[in-house]
Amino acid sequence: MRSGSIDSGFFINTNRALEGTKVHQRIQRLRKKEAEDAGGLYRREVHLRTEYDYKNIRFCIEGRADGLFILNELSVIEEIKSTLLPLTHLEKDIEHWHWAQAKCYAYIYAQAQEISEISCALIYGHVETGEWITFTEAFSFDVLESFVLGLIEKYWDFAQLEAERIAEAHQTGQALTFPFGAYREGQRELAVSVYAAIRHKKKLFAQAPTGIGKTMATLFSAIKALSEGMEEKIFYLTSKTVQRHLAEDALSQMKDNGLKLRSITLTAKDKICFREVRSCNPTHCSQADGHFDRVNGAILDCIRNETTITRDIVEDYARKHKVCPSEYALDLAIFCHVIICDYNHVYDPKAKLKRFFQDGGKSTGSDFVLLHDEAHNLVDRGREMFSVGLHRREFAALRRTLKRHHPLYKNLGIVAKNIRAFSETDFQPHELAAILGDFAAACELYFKEYPDKCEESSASDEILSVYFKALDYMRIADLYDERYSIYKEADYIRLFCLDPSYLLGLEQKKNRACVFFSATLTPLPYFQGMLGGNPLTEEDGDYFLRMGSPFPRNNLCLIVEGRLSTKYRHREQSLDAIVSSLYTLVRAKIGNYMAFFPSYAYLDQVYERFIELYEDVTVIRQQQGAGDEQEFLARFKERFNENSIEHEATSMLGFVVLGGAFSEGIDLKGKSLIGAAIIGVGLPLISPERNVIMDYFTEIGKKGFDYAYIYPGMNKVLQAAGRVIRTENDQGVVLLIDSRYLETDYRGLFPEEWKGYIKLTSQSKLEDVLEIFWRDK
Numbered sequence: 001m002r003s004g005s006i007d008s009g010f011f012i013n014t015n016r017a018l019e020g021t022k023v024h025q026r027i028q029r030l031r032k033k034e035a036e037d038a039g040g041l042y043r044r045e046v047h048l049r050t051e052y053d054y055k056n057i058r059f060c061i062e063g064r065a066d067g068l069f070i071l072n073e074l075s076v077i078e079e080i081k082s083t084l085l086p087l088t089h090l091e092k093d094i095e096h097w098h099w100a101q102a103k104c105y106a107y108i109y110a111q112a113q114e115i116s117e118i119s120c121a122l123i124y125g126h127v128e129t130g131e132w133i134t135f136t137e138a139f140s141f142d143v144l145e146s147f148v149l150g151l152i153e154k155y156w157d158f159a160q161l162e163a164e165r166i167a168e169a170h171q172t173g174q175a176l177t178f179p180f181g182a183y184r185e186g187q188r189e190l191a192v193s194v195y196a197a198i199r200h201k202k203k204l205f206a207q208a209p210t211g212i213g214k215t216m217a218t219l220f221s222a223i224k225a226l227s228e229g230m231e232e233k234i235f236y237l238t239s240k241t242v243q244r245h246l247a248e249d250a251l252s253q254m255k256d257n258g259l260k261l262r263s264i265t266l267t268a269k270d271k272i273c274f275r276e277v278r279s280c281n282p283t284h285c286s287q288a289d290g291h292f293d294r295v296n297g298a299i300l301d302c303i304r305n306e307t308t309i310t311r312d313i314v315e316d317y318a319r320k321h322k323v324c325p326s327e328y329a330l331d332l333a334i335f336c337h338v339i340i341c342d343y344n345h346v347y348d349p350k351a352k353l354k355r356f357f358q359d360g361g362k363s364t365g366s367d368f369v370l371l372h373d374e375a376h377n378l379v380d381r382g383r384e385m386f387s388v389g390l391h392r393r394e395f396a397a398l399r400r401t402l403k404r405h406h407p408l409y410k411n412l413g414i415v416a417k418n419i420r421a422f423s424e425t426d427f428q429p430h431e432l433a434a435i436l437g438d439f440a441a442a443c444e445l446y447f448k449e450y451p452d453k454c455e456e457s458s459a460s461d462e463i464l465s466v467y468f469k470a471l472d473y474m475r476i477a478d479l480y481d482e483r484y485s486i487y488k489e490a491d492y493i494r495l496f497c498l499d500p501s502y503l504l505g506l507e508q509k510k511n512r513a514c515v516f517f518s519a520t521l522t523p524l525p526y527f528q529g530m531l532g533g534n535p536l537t538e539e540d541g542d543y544f545l546r547m548g549s550p551f552p553r554n555n556l557c558l559i560v561e562g563r564l565s566t567k568y569r570h571r572e573q574s575l576d577a578i579v580s581s582l583y584t585l586v587r588a589k590i591g592n593y594m595a596f597f598p599s600y601a602y603l604d605q606v607y608e609r610f611i612e613l614y615e616d617v618t619v620i621r622q623q624q625g626a627g628d629e630q631e632f633l634a635r636f637k638e639r640f641n642e643n644s645i646e647h648e649a650t651s652m653l654g655f656v657v658l659g660g661a662f663s664e665g666i667d668l669k670g671k672s673l674i675g676a677a678i679i680g681v682g683l684p685l686i687s688p689e690r691n692v693i694m695d696y697f698t699e700i701g702k703k704g705f706d707y708a709y710i711y712p713g714m715n716k717v718l719q720a721a722g723r724v725i726r727t728e729n730d731q732g733v734v735l736l737i738d739s740r741y742l743e744t745d746y747r748g749l750f751p752e753e754w755k756g757y758i759k760l761t762s763q764s765k766l767e768d769v770l771e772i773f774w775r776d777k
Contacts, residue, residue, distance in 0.1 A: 001097040002292040005282035020082040023125035040071030048108040065105040077106040084441035092135040107144035168260040173227025185550035194221035206545040207521040232367040239377040263338035264309040269326040348385040368511040375516035382500030388476040392419040392491035433477035436470040443467040505532030520718040549753040557773040558757040562742040566680040586651035588770035591674035596658040598680040621655035640671040664719040675733040682713035
């Protein structure tokens, strides 16, 4: 039923599930009373279903009508929609897809009751005022039947391809053998655990070391379960682009091995947009102009010809058919078994795929499986997704660009005034949400009444920006509870999610099974709790898997330099000793090394001193915000290979930030990286937000300081150390520099393979330890 253009300038929906639900329930109650007072009958949430055979395919059409009003043998199917627009601005448009939904329900009911005529009522309820307006249209059964059969005929091409896709995926999935013949050590155990979690509808928390092939093990097992009909779709969730490429490679290997299954990789809207500055407006964007007139043909073209739909494939077809690549990719995902995407496509209230993960209820397909790669990242990402901040200056600055008679001038002033007032006093989030709701309604009215001005105005993008910020706040305000804190500064308000576990768990409940895997889920009970796990015994609740490194222990030399302090107040006096330790490390064996620092400021301080003292080492450093990761990594990969002319010349030391782009997700095998020094214990910088997290968990009986600082810090340390040994043939050194590594709280978080670490003392010199380790290697 879609046609026309993408236009971000008009939004009929409030995007507020809670208010929308209340509107529905209130109207349903009042309609029921009206029916009873008139001697009629009213039913709410009426489940309707029918089947129809067309060209060898059986179509099932089902849904839940909001209301059924029966009076004097006349039946009315009701569909209720919520809106922020003034009701006087709504018009009766029976070609709109809202009517199509009601007409399908009316057809199913009329068919079942064998009645020749039925009416449809489209009811729009206003979120703020509680008033509603009703549009009614009577249809004969023949007209409704013709309409529904027309929809089926249009959908048949898609359905035929869907039937083929499902059959091929099941047949080839059942016949699929593990692509590498033999499993790596630990890989089979992980694969079996993933399959068991899916089979028994559980959550699995798996700490599995780097290098065993976690991506292949998890995807292979999920696909085997899919081929047996246990699940409908697999969502492979990541936090970084490099992990998506690994998933694509694993699927490609299985497809080379006979698997026929369609997969897609989703890319963030801003990254895949063809315009330098995204503007979803048909006047500014040729892809948005008429997008819905062309998109169905574009979908058919792609799914007929492609099975691995990468970003490049999406862009090629989007250009060919002149459609928006972002919206196009979301439509293509409907016809895929495996969807590779960011965490936020499942969890983020403002970015999640609502076609798969509906608000206020079960997902459209409850047989989904969520595979969370590098799951340790989801804790802070969850906090970020469920938090929101508002600056007064954004609203005030936009107001200054508008003339006093502009329809939004007054509303912007009200919002700016109230953000300032609320930032200086105690308040409840819903109080500001109500004010922002008025502003959002004014924006929607402006977009509808002045579409030409919106397209021509230089402020249109800024209006959309603050409109979306208002909606973001309203969404999060709906979620606000005791797990939140209100953070305030002058003219700034932030609803900060301290504990994302409950909200993560709500989304996870909509799916069949969830798998969380990483090399660093330590301590496991902490991550189970923070990632939405079930607080039950292992027998009744979640599944757990903790695996040690499968690689020879003597391939790793772990050294703790516990005589030096990297605390801020000690940095000047320990600076030269740290620089000397780094030089000793890289001089012991010519090769590539990385030194990880807790901040750019500390990195720069040590870097400047190092190049001042030592000129016989090649040094490079990570530049803050430079975005040159691939070029940086290429330096490591190019040195010490067969074609390198400098592979015997000097060592190279890369100065990088702990927890940054080079701390995880990179794969420098063999001689590409033979050593790493980790300076400090990775504690996040002390901040008001971290302290609020600490206080919150302390108050509920947890180890607040550990939750806010130690666990996140040590996780970054473990990830960085994991860059060194990537395969069974890799050999390397990890040097931990900080006296706190010898304290019980930190040593207790060491993985099993670290238990034989070497502690430097006055009798043991770093150069001697390194010389012994490298002697026979």
